[in-house]
Amino acid sequence: MHVEAQKASAVKLVESMAVSGARNERGEVRIHESLDELSTDLAYHIAELSEASVKERGVFAIALSGGSLVGLMGKLCEPPYNKTVDWAKWYIFWADERVVAKNHADSNYKLAKDGLLSKVPIVPSHVHSINDSVSAEEAADDYEFGIRQLVKTRVVSVSEISDCPKFDLILLGMGPDGHVASLFPTHSVLNERDEWVTFITDSPKPPPERITFTLPVINSASNVAVVVTGESKAEALHLAIDDVGPDGVSLPARMVQPTKGKLVWFLDKPAASKLDCSQFSE
């Protein structure tokens, strides 16, 4: 099938899906019938944002996370997106990374390389992975320095309201405890306001040493997509999205509140099972 025809049939497929899309002040919530539909919708969303960003800025600066997210992005490697996405304009970053060697099974870089980056024509010099041969603290400093250089050359734009980089898209997963990136509940890094990238050495989810974007950077992005699947996340998702008063305030996922950017939650039904859908408007 011709690429344009493939693109048109991808649009039709997404339009025909029974995704319940709704919004409250926590952003747009898209609940999917199956993981297959979620993956289809996610690939479509990312491809659309890439196209818009390349048109506007000539580049697409995207930050990934670890966990199940990369597997759920798999449809980007298939038609039509493997051909229609302008891969040469992509610049890849990590919203968080485990401080391990790049060939280690725990490496978020390795996960993305094996599952996505090696399957599409990304320019190798556009892949901004961490320096894995130094301490977590040095790796965080080094990563922030690298981003500062790319802000100067406008590969990453800068927020008009905070002194922060403005990524075109930051993709996050969420743990059953409500953590996003490597920002875990009650951890002091949740209060970090000065650094763009910080580090932890006591992650409750192994491995312990990690670097992570700080909340000001996440909340300065043009777009944030949080991808959450499975029943084990249902309670945390309820606290992150519903109007739960003070119960939710300290949950990292609830602190994801882009100042000017767009927030979209990609959920499957089990993850969304405890949401109070009466709060949403179409």
Ligand SMILES: O=C(O)[C@H](O)[C@@H](O)[C@H](O)[C@H](O)COP(=O)(O)O
């Ligand atoms: O490196 C990491 O550990 C992550 O970036 C982390 O924040 C992950 O996204 C969530 O823990 C969700 O992971 P799952 O989707 O696999 O549950």
